[in-house]
Amino acid sequence: MTLGLRTVMTICAVALVGAVPENRTSLAAAMNDTAQEVGTSIGTAVVGTLIAVLVTTTLPAGRWSAALVASFFHGERITYAVLAVVVGAVAALGARSLSDSRSTEDAH
Known part of the structure; x- marks a missing residue:
């Protein structure tokens, strides 16, 4: 389960950061981290x-x-x-x- 979750979470994080303009990557990374923390909780x-x-x-x-x-x-x-x-x-x-x-x- 952990292997599958890590694979999916990594792909989603890369897709999220890659989908935003270059000057917004920090915001996308922060959104990803927040979503992971809230989702895990x-x-x-x-x-x-x-x-x-x-x-x-x-x-x-x-x-x-x-x-x-x-x-x-x-x-x-x-x-x-x-x-x-x-x-x-x-x-x-x-x-x-x-x-x-x-x-x-x-x-x-």
């Missing part, structure tokens, strides 16, 4: 919440039982499958909206 919260909702047993005070571990991994598999579908849909929509245009309108 929200993603962690959403994934953690979904897995917690799908764990069907109560959390123990001590060691995890085999049933709890199985329930956790079941919730994790469902969460990641749903997220894979969502990411695929977003990627497909994003790919359809791409253009080769590099023209920009400067307000100055």
Whole structure:
């Protein structure tokens, strides 16, 4: 998962910086960093919440039982499958909206 995320994030960062005029690359890099931080924070919260909702047993005070571990991994598999579908849909929509245009309108 990390290998895939790093590959996609690197490609997106290069595409973002390459899509802006040369005098705006610092702004594009800052936007990319901010988007990654916000996305990571929200993603962690959403994934953690979904897995917690799908764990069907109560959390123990001590060691995890085999049933709890199985329930956790079941919730994790469902969460990641749903997220894979969502990411695929977003990627497909994003790919359809791409253009080769590099023209920009400067307000100055």
